[in-house]
Amino acid sequence: MRGYPKGGEPYIIVRxxxxxxxxxxxxxxxxxxxxxxxxxxxxxxxxEKGTGLGLMICHKIIRQHDGSIVYQSKVKEETLVKITLPLAC
Structure with missing residues (x-):
């Protein structure tokens, strides 16, 4: 995504x-x-001290709510994680 200042800070966007x-x-x-x-x-x-369960649990919760999670990343560049969930009516 363009237009964001560099500097290592995370950004969160909600649509x-x-x-x-x-x-x-x-x-x-x-x-x-x-x-x-x-x-x-x-x-x-x-x-080094991880269990490998954090993202697995996130994936499971998102799937149980009929959502999806997508990763976009390249070495030495930004990483984008997009989580999409249906809105309750």
Missing amino acids: SFPWGSFLFQDQGRGIPEELLPRLGEPIYTLK
Whole structure:
């Protein structure tokens, strides 16, 4: 996404109707493209002391609410996470 100042700060954007979209963007180190499909897998982590359960639980909750989560990232560039959920009527 263009138009945001660089500096490592995360940004959160919320859009609505007919689906609620939550976009989380940072200006960090990025994620290698080959690792993106593994995000959300049980017991998968790159952290030294991680359990690999955090994103797995997020994926499960989002799917249970008929939503989706998509990652866009490249090494040494920003990462964008988009969570989309249906709005309750």
